[in-house]
Amino acid sequence: MFNDFSDSTARYKEVVTEPDQLLQICNATLEERNKDAPKPIDIVLFQEAISHLSSLARVLAIHRGHALLVGVKSSGRKSLARLALHMSSIDPYEIAITRSYGFVEWREDIKNILKQCGVQDIPTGFIITDTQIIMNQQLEDLSNLLINCSIPMLFERDEMEAIKAELASIDPQTDIDYGKYFFQRVQKNLHIILVFSPYGS
Secondary structure (H helix, E strand, C coil): EEEECCCCCCCCCCCCCCHHHHHHHHHHHHHHHCCCCCCCCCCCCCCHHHHHHHHHHHHHHCCCEEEEECCCCCHHHHHHHHHHHHHHEEEEEECCCCCCCCCHHHHHHHHHCCCCHCCCCCCCCEEEEEHHCHHHHHHHHHHHHHHHHCCCCCCCCHHHHHHHHHHHHHCCCCCCCHHHHHHHHHHHHHEEEEEEECCCC
């Protein structure tokens, strides 16, 4: 097993820590995360879960690293994803599906995620489940994000100009295309975690 959380060095390497000690480290991290969290992670950790955490940590350390978690409902997929994001110092982002949630709301969520990554320069893990995919357009948008970290014609021209102006005020540079700079930051900071069931609807 390889990960970057088995000791204080925070370096990705083969784990030499005893399994019971590694489990204690992860439980301490979980407890620390839940201490002041408005939405605690409710999960019981065990050795196989630590192995999944190690795999997720590897994915999240990779540039444009994305993950597909497949398992039955209530098997801890989202909880492990949230804990892995916390251990990697990555902000989680999840959408809330309501009766009125539609294409406009979906696109606003995507814009917010990309702005968080590209303007605020915040590493972000977008967790989305199969039950939250209610429109075919979501699949196309997710495909574009996974491949290019961008969606054609997502931002109106005035929205893109506002993004460029905000970036210029935050990080003034000469001879730079702030549009490209924005998407470079998105590529650096965005991680998508798809949480799916192996069974059909």
